[in-house]
Amino acid sequence: MHLSYKKLPRPFSESRMQKRSSVPVDRRKMPTSIAELGEDILWEIFLMNADLDAVLDLGGLYEPGKEPPRSWRNLILGSPSIWGRVIHLDFFDQVKGHWREEVMRRTGDAPLCLKGEITVPRTEDFFLDLLETEWHRIRKIDVRLYTEYVFEDDVWSPLLLPAPSLESFNLGYSYYRSLSIPKGRLFSNNAPLLREFRATGIPFDVNSRWVQQLRHITLSAPFSVPEILRILKEMQFLTSIDLQLGIRAGGEITNEIQDVALPRLRNIVLTTHLMTGLKILESISPASGCGLTMVSHSTRDALMSQVELDRAVSVFARFSCNYFAVYPPKRLALGLTSQSFSIYDLLDSFRLPSSPSFKFAVQLHQSLAWEANRQLIRSLMHSPLTSLHLMELVLAQNAVEICGDEFLKLTQSMLGLGVLQTDTLDLLPPLCQMPSTFPIPFPALHTLKIVTSTKISSYLIEMFLSWRQKCEKPIEVLDLTFSSVSLLGNLSNLNSFKGMRIRWSQQFEAHEYVCGIGTGKRLIFGRFEDDI
Template sequence: MQSSMSIHDLPPEILCLVFKANANMESHPQTLFFDSDTATALGDTLFASRVCKLWRVLILGSPSLWGGLVDVDYLMRLNPVGRDEVVRRTGNALLSIRGSVAGTESYDFIIPPLLANWKRIETLSITIPDNTFPDPSKPGWEPLYWSATNLRSFSFVLYRCPERVNPVGFGPGLFNNDAPRLRVFESPCLPDPRDLTSSKHPYPFAQVRRLRLQEVVDSIPLGSLLDSLKSMHRLESLSLTSTSRERPMIATTFPVVRLPSLLNLKLTFTPILWATILLESLVPDRGCGLQLTWGNPPVIKDATDKKRFNDVLTRYVTNAFCNNSTCDRLRVSFTPNLLQIKQHSITMAPHLSDLDHPPGISLSFLRSSKSYTSILSETFHPSTIFSSCDFTGIKTLELTLKRVMRPRSSS
């Protein structure tokens, strides 16, 4: 019987591949601030560099390895000399910066790399408190308005209470309208509408695959948002959040926007009439998933508006499942607070594996009240929603139906 080879006996080429795989920050879930019990790509690499002389030579001799390891949360656990040493090891390689802004020290540590190395940044993913979110138009954030020729992913994520944050708008000229490699844009701040509809090339959002925006209703008119989406033909995932109250929608004609690559659409807390018009205006790819989430069930008083919402939901269900030969198992949940339709046995393409949710339909309410009829029982009926769908290929059907609440009659 042959003895198994020790990892110490592997050739340098294989060892370098192992080190590169372990140095992938995306394979380690990002948490709020540093947890000493959580494995990190940077921590693993620092440990590996001390195992033996060969490993140390290979690891220290790879600036690109260190360029992908600018983990702010972990670096905050090191002394200033240790932080500077990690940054020095990146050489001139492209940078992936990730972390949480927890105070002045970490805030100051993030800004210098932006100022000094902006053109080297490939990925910037920052989690920041909603009450200290910086105004990108203030001094110190000028690099956001410089050309970003290597930037692929730009993400500012809020934690704690994003519903209480005031919308912050970027000034005109974000990325100097020059970010040809940009694929992911996630932020509570919207680019200036003048940039979104700019005819200047290269258009910074034309190549975006994933777009996630918060407080979208208050930050940009719906018509301007739809106009901006017209140019995003490669958009695969769209997530929009708002905490604005329902307001009358001014009667106007909105453009039809075809998004031939869109496979995932997520709306959270958006006013229901606003959401209805958006859904009516979009023409996504066949099989596009839809997730709608509200805190309390929205109220639709007008019968015409109820029909419009029901019709557009039916259209999305049909688009997701009609003549879908790749679906052989279907799960349907229909309760007072949830309408969920999920298909199984779907193999996602590799470039879609990072989508927020797999294809399917979900309409849910986080809270409910017995004081009024559930909108699901009042507006939607499974037989109506599925009336245009062809499920002849379905082999397994999982169906969950729960009693729908009705308001108590007054005595």
């Protein structure tokens, strides 16, 4: 059983315009920067601040320590729409219900936005009571419910009612498999405003009217790949999809590729087995610049024939070229190992969190991993990489030699790369051994960052720096900031590279040395003084 709350009076039922203009604003006491703002604009600012999902930080409207103007306080306290947006359940765990009742009174008849993680009975009862008594005006649900027991089926009966105000539904329930909701009755097939549906494990009828109007959907088991593609084909308004671990692959990739055109699709997230994800991606035609996050954690179904590998590489090439053609990469991370391939677009800070992104990180069967790495690298060269400024490399031992020409050609295509970060010095010798008649790898490189947990060889670094000087492309900065000082050893030989800056960190302090201006004694680190 859960607690019941009395329906409280709704004194704030005035129209939006009345709510905006009923409180006089004393501009004489307001901060100068917003002294001329009218009530309508102020109200919109407060409303955005009350949005629990807001991306932008709209704070800082007044100086810390100063009491906000009384007019602001009155405007906020008198706006049911603002109160309706701040039902963050984590803050409603008081022993007595006075605060919960007061907040609900202040919401009037405004739409409600519910958010939070429920871990205690008091907030659990409050949430379930809101479902029962206020379902008709709930606009957003973003709730995780953690419990050690199973609810009776009638607790979820509000979900079977029409949802006239519901725009976003995101409900996580630890015992979701116990929900026996008839799949054809969710929302009574009537949720005209619903745009986002994230509810793993809650059964629903894929033919419901509200499904076709969604902008985002999260799907997982028990749907199979053919079922998912059939659902997606009818969802022409989709802008993002999230397909999670547990989706059944439904057999091998076949020649019968479904054509699922989703012209508005801007983001795809796949967390599943490799072959399952490839089957889905192979059929989807998204919008230009569509982002992709493809993550597989298991090699269980990663064993492929050569034909399947070719098709997998084709899928990667199509999505990577489609994304990078619209969002030319400036910062990338590339990982090559004997069991995996990964590439990340390291987004610039000015990109909004809602912007498309690209991450392809898959586990590969050991028997074909290096061949797959070579083919994936080759396909990557079809993407525009001339704007790339920073590359982070995570390489297994001998990865460069094994990937051979494909990797070296990739380095030659990065004409604008200025900063290279690597976790291994094994990368350096193959680059130095390239014939002089070949184009130089990373022709614009000026900064080498070494991030390693093993002892650094001054010999390999010196060899690479000498080769760059010989090519008339000298390194200007050697950055060892994220390598342990105890592993740097004796780097005094590097003092001969006049003008190059060496950076490191010691006892949480940043240090820099300009080569050639001293004897190089500052480059002798730790107990490796005799290691030259």
